[in-house]
Amino acid sequence: MTQTETFDDLRDLYQDVILDHGRKPRHAQRLAAFDATAKGDNPMCGDRVEVWVKFDGDRLGRVGFEARGCAISVASADLMAETVQGRGKADTKALFEAFRTLARTGACPDCGQALAEPLERLAPLAGVHEYPSRVKCATLPWHALIAALDGTKEASSE
């Protein structure tokens, strides 16, 4: 087996986008001024994430996070922060449900046109569905974000 073949094999989960956001996250910072915050904890694997949200009217303005975990959880947090910017709360929650389906099954056929564009951005994470134990790495930051929006201080990945 050549090196490239092996790497091709690894790429379906660790796409360049994930490696890149995992290594150099753009939004990995605590916000100095914020309106909501929550922590997420995956007790099974020790992943931990903290999320801060600054609202812009009734929309999410900025989202920052600090994560301790694998490349997938960091990349997922970063892609999440990027994707939810400018969305309303209800919209963000709908996107979370769609993303959860994507992460669990690799697709979200019933997700509707409205979510097509943001889901497209999150699509590089769809590969986790092949690794049931890693699905939670991808969804943990979302659980924390939703907990922040709901005013609960802590979330656990189911």
Add this chain to the structure above:
Amino acid sequence: MNVMTNPAALDIERIRADFPILSQTVRGKKLVFLDSAASAQKPRVVIDAMVNAMETQYANVHRGLHWMSERTTEAYEAARDAAAALMNANDRSEIVITGNSTGSINLLAHSYGRGVLKPGQAVLISGMEHHSNIVPWQMLRDAHGIELRVAPITDAGELDMAAFEALLEDGKVGLVAITHMSNVLGTVTPAERIVSIAHAHGAKVMFDGSQAIVHRKIDVQALGADFYAWTGHKLYGPTGIGILWGRKELLEQMPPFFGGGDMISSVTYEKSTWAAVPHKFEAGTPAILEGIGLKAAIDYVQSIGYDAMAAHEASLTEHALARLSKVPDLRIIGQAQDRGGVISFVLGKAHAHDVATLLDRQGIAVRAGHHCAEPLMHRLGLDSTARASFGVYTTHGEIDALADGLDRVREFFG
């Protein structure tokens, strides 16, 4: 025994042929199974013994007067004899059959902890315990006023013997409950010294032998131990069965843990009396098929012999330490002098879960995480490690595959 066994005498190809699962492929690749410390694979003889019992000779044990029950009882009770011989117990009645190591330790924490230890006394564990040798003692502490002490480890991952002894000095420690081999660091603890120091200070000693019994001949009388706990599924046996060995006079002092059928001598509404040891600790229908499987596993291990297994493993461990230390950015966690075939490591900045997934993609199974030893992880300043562990069927070639696989992971993360 003084038989010199040549490690070359262990015919690895023949042994691998005994384990049907090893011919499986994973994600289209040949399975390289390096997670035996979590649970070992099962040889054909174990599988056959269990299937054969279900097909030809099965009924409940200890209660039927009919042929099937008597034969099944004999087959099940043979596990107790096999375990007694394996550990060189003084008597078969010193072997309590439980569900796993966790069950053995909880039984001890409950029965010895509440029945024999007195509030104000202490239990001493070490800084490299599995959660199953931490949490039961915490529960005892909170329920029964027993102090919980923790003997620290050194940076090399060995028990700090001076600190250990100092914690026994005031004579309050009634029981030392300590691992015989760390499931994270591979460290083998100096069992005889631990026993002699503990006994000199009036403390009894329980070893968590979950890992040790897979790799070393355990002679509880030579060790001088008081209790020894282990679990069948790591010793090539089935899940759902474990052993607590205890000195008979200590087991006799202990009240039962579970109440129910099989553990009584007589029952009236006013009062029940208990069966003799070990049965007073074995309430309910036991893991009959698992007992039969465990007996087959012990016979299998004995047929290979601990000398050959230990030599094979020492050679694998040496090879693995040499190969892994050549992987750039790889740091091996734990540098104990006396160690077995369990090796934890971290690879540069890559998270252990990513490392494990990328190895899995190449057909290589390792464990990643905190390995049920969170306090140890804190002591090491880590969230998680990846861990490769070896069994009797592990080959040098598989270790080479791991080292090559790690090189690829490294390049991949660049």
